[in-house]
Amino acid sequence: MNLIRKTLSRGLQAAVSLALAVAAGGASADGVSTLIGGDLDSGDQATVALDAAVPSAFSYARGASGAATATAYLDSHVFCAETPRSATQVSVRPRYQLPASVGNDVWQFPDVYAHSLTYQGGGANNAGPATLLIGQAARAIGKQFRCLSSQPGGSLDFPNVSHGLFDSGFGGTTMPEQPVGAHQNVTVSAQTFGGFGGVSVSVVKLDTQFDLTQPAATVWTLVDGFNTSALSVFADANWCGLPVSWIEGSIPPPQLCDDSVLALAGVVKETGPFVRHQFTAAIGSAPHYVLVYRTTVGSATSGTPSQGFAALRTGGGISGAPEELQDWFADDSVWYNY
Numbered sequence: 001m002n003l004i005r006k007t008l009s010r011g012l013q014a015a016v017s018l019a020l021a022v023a024a025g026g027a028s029a030d031g032v033s034t035l036i037g038g039d040l041d042s043g044d045q046a047t048v049a050l051d052a053a054v055p056s057a058f059s060y061a062r063g064a065s066g067a068a069t070a071t072a073y074l075d076s077h078v079f080c081a082e083t084p085r086s087a088t089q090v091s092v093r094p095r096y097q098l099p100a101s102v103g104n105d106v107w108q109f110p111d112v113y114a115h116s117l118t119y120q121g122g123g124a125n126n127a128g129p130a131t132l133l134i135g136q137a138a139r140a141i142g143k144q145f146r147c148l149s150s151q152p153g154g155s156l157d158f159p160n161v162s163h164g165l166f167d168s169g170f171g172g173t174t175m176p177e178q179p180v181g182a183h184q185n186v187t188v189s190a191q192t193f194g195g196f197g198g199v200s201v202s203v204v205k206l207d208t209q210f211d212l213t214q215p216a217a218t219v220w221t222l223v224d225g226f227n228t229s230a231l232s233v234f235a236d237a238n239w240c241g242l243p244v245s246w247i248e249g250s251i252p253p254p255q256l257c258d259d260s261v262l263a264l265a266g267v268v269k270e271t272g273p274f275v276r277h278q279f280t281a282a283i284g285s286a287p288h289y290v291l292v293y294r295t296t297v298g299s300a301t302s303g304t305p306s307q308g309f310a311a312l313r314t315g316g317g318i319s320g321a322p323e324e325l326q327d328w329f330a331d332d333s334v335w336y337n338y
Contacts, residue, residue, distance in 0.1 A: 103301030
């Protein structure tokens with residue numbers, strides 16, 4: 001399927017017609033597959049579907065100024081990152097809601113700016129099931145736009161993660177054989193810490209395994225998604241990249257990213273609705289650690305995670321290698337806190 005190549009952007013008009021087609025009546029999510037587009041080089045990044053169990057799974061709103069917002073409740077988690085992050089006419093906000101039989105917890109994920117949205121039939125001559133195309137025109141030269149779709153695993157299992165249309169079957173809980181040819185991988189893991197008074201604190205580790213024959217500096221962007229039953233939707237996330245001297249397992253200082261010793265080491269605190277931490281993994285570099293914290297408001301439904309972290313490539317990498325070899329084992333690129 002190569003819908004992204006066949007459909008031309010129709011800009012705001014397409015987005016408005018999409019809103020009418022999908023949002024009106026609220027039940028139109030049945031069978032609507034969703035392709036979340038990427039940049040010039042990578043094509044589609046995530047293949048998911050609107051959640052048919054959620055009324056009005058897609059909504060569109062445009063204010064007097066700024067970008068319009070398109071909110072999509074999807075049938076899986078979707079972590080996206082883009083660089084440069086420059087406003088376009090539509091801000092897409094992925095959401096996920098646990099099935100009512102499990103709990104009504106709602107997940108929020110970082111928004112991305114799409115140039116347009118289109119809604120059409122799939123397959124040959126648009127004769128197949130309806131398809132929502134998101135971000136297919138995020139095509140400025142130099143734009144990097146990456147997504148991973150994911151379903152959480154158990155606390156000791158890898159989640160099931162997909163690169164989208166260029167996923168060649170990697171996934172599951174068993175480590176597959178490494179591919180032939182130049183390839184690299186990034187692994188995300190996190191350690192949580194208690195005792196911070198109503199704040200959920202994690203130190204996230206990002207470890208790049210470079211190709212032995214063709215190592216390449218790579219820019220990764222760490223993003224988070226969170227369960228609003230557990231973590232506050234009104235308070236921003238806080239994060240900071242820790243110094244290279246950080247020792248794995250160390251307890252963060254009481255003042256977290258505001259610690260004076262960390263400041264002397266050049267650590268800079270960042271805040272925002274979602275973690276968006278970009279760094280360069282230089283050839284042969286040690287793992288990179290990021291201190292992340294959010295305000296707690298409750299707890300997730302039993303057995304389900306409260307927060308997720310994903311690393312996405314937004315620059316550099318192995319020249320000429322297909323995207324699935326830039327991070328060849330996707331399942332260890334997403335980590336969930338339970």
